[in-house]
Amino acid sequence: MWRLHQHPLCPFSRKVRLALGEKGVEFDMVKVAPWDAPDSFYSLNPAGRTPVLQHREKKIVLADSQAICEYLEEVSDERPLILGTALGRAEIRRLVALFDEQLWGDVTGPLMHEKYRKRVHLRQGPDSRVLRSAMRLLHEHMDYMDWLIDNRRWLAGAQLSLADFAAAAQLSVIDYLGGIEWSDHKGVHEWYRVMKSRPAFRGLLADKVEGLPPPRGYNDPNS
Amino acid sequence: MWRLHQHPLCPFSRKVRLALGEKGVEFDMVKVAPWDAPDSFYSLNPAGRTPVLQHREKKIVLADSQAICEYLEEVSDERPLILGTALGRAEIRRLVALFDEQLWGDVTGPLMHEKYRKRVHLRQGPDSRVLRSAMRLLHEHMDYMDWLIDNRRWLAGAQLSLADFAAAAQLSVIDYLGGIEWSDHKGVHEWYRVMKSRPAFRGLLADKVEGLPPPRGYNDPNS
Numbered sequence: 001m002w003r004l005h006q007h008p009l010c011p012f013s014r015k016v017r018l019a020l021g022e023k024g025v026e027f028d029m030v031k032v033a034p035w036d037a038p039d040s041f042y043s044l045n046p047a048g049r050t051p052v053l054q055h056r057e058k059k060i061v062l063a064d065s066q067a068i069c070e071y072l073e074e075v076s077d078e079r080p081l082i083l084g085t086a087l088g089r090a091e092i093r094r095l096v097a098l099f100d101e102q103l104w105g106d107v108t109g110p111l112m113h114e115k116y117r118k119r120v121h122l123r124q125g126p127d128s129r130v131l132r133s134a135m136r137l138l139h140e141h142m143d144y145m146d147w148l149i150d151n152r153r154w155l156a157g158a159q160l161s162l163a164d165f166a167a168a169a170q171l172s173v174i175d176y177l178g179g180i181e182w183s184d185h186k187g188v189h190e191w192y193r194v195m196k197s198r199p200a201f202r203g204l205l206a207d208k209v210e211g212l213p214p215p216r217g218y219n220d221p222n223s
Numbered sequence: 224m225w226r227l228h229q230h231p232l233c234p235f236s237r238k239v240r241l242a243l244g245e246k247g248v249e250f251d252m253v254k255v256a257p258w259d260a261p262d263s264f265y266s267l268n269p270a271g272r273t274p275v276l277q278h279r280e281k282k283i284v285l286a287d288s289q290a291i292c293e294y295l296e297e298v299s300d301e302r303p304l305i306l307g308t309a310l311g312r313a314e315i316r317r318l319v320a321l322f323d324e325q326l327w328g329d330v331t332g333p334l335m336h337e338k339y340r341k342r343v344h345l346r347q348g349p350d351s352r353v354l355r356s357a358m359r360l361l362h363e364h365m366d367y368m369d370w371l372i373d374n375r376r377w378l379a380g381a382q383l384s385l386a387d388f389a390a391a392a393q394l395s396v397i398d399y400l401g402g403i404e405w406s407d408h409k410g411v412h413e414w415y416r417v418m419k420s421r422p423a424f425r426g427l428l429a430d431k432v433e434g435l436p437p438p439r440g441y442n443d444p445n446s
Contacts, residue, residue, distance in 0.1 A: 046367055047321050060310065066289075067316035074309040086297040087283065093290035098270050101324070144269055 012065035014169035021200025095163035235288035237392035244423025318386035
């Protein structure tokens, strides 16, 4: 069986969990803290990052969330997530990279460090300048997502795709950390409610990390 | 015809130039400074990043270097760069992500800022702590590349692949910025000489940026 080495608040782990869930692939999970990973984890992934997808019986080890999602896409016919024409797939991949790299780098990463790592592991207070900058950039990212949703059925076009799951994975972590002013972004809010109600999202929303409970409404698909 | 919006020292632009060259796709180029891009560039790529590949007649705009490379792979049969089995392709994509994200974030990005942006555009001296940290991390990355080359014909396996071009694109920028102690990494040096001698590499090595000439040996395939 597949085993996912992941962290509950890692948005890239969440993206892969959603892809596995949508495709109906069975897997179990092992928790790894990427900032405190054992040597055995580096032997699975020299980059030291979650997620890693492993199949011990078949001796398969896959690392990097996008490499994993592309692999799943190639070996499974269930619910294609990188779909459509070559141009359509390029648009899906452009948006996945935008969310995985820029939304992560601008918002999710800094919030994770300030609101989770510092508070729970380093026993420090957050840097309010970093928080303010992250919130300002989140607002810009969500403006762009509002624009996409105003013009398309789903983020990358007419079909639900990996772009939606990559964005929802990042937003779910930001939401856990109490960072989203939904009232300013009704389009994204409505889209995110629909994403939250998908079966693959359930396990993810039930996950908690020690020392930091999620805010009210976080795991309620109607909120 | 295809037009690449790029910057001569952007390793992601270089990666796409190499892929286009290897596949024999004709293109011309427009220079864009990602840190000072005009509004018209943001309308092509809301992420504001180089490279963007545009085909005006066909009204195609592609952004994000990996999305572009995956697109070229899907529409061209010439010299496959993401090739082999699904597992082999996952290994290529894992390494591309390692070089595009971690080698960039640890080394190329900080060196670009300290040695090029600060010197040429901001008229500031570099921060020696940042330079030292980048050089230490470069050493670790090159140790890992040495290990790959000791165990495989090319970085991702038996075949030349996009992983080699992604790595060479980053190293070529680091080399331009005078950052590589080749003598410590003979395996990588030998592999990089072979990469430099490929026809697709020529135009890239002839490129210069104002105010910062490359060091001796930079564009010599035998050096």
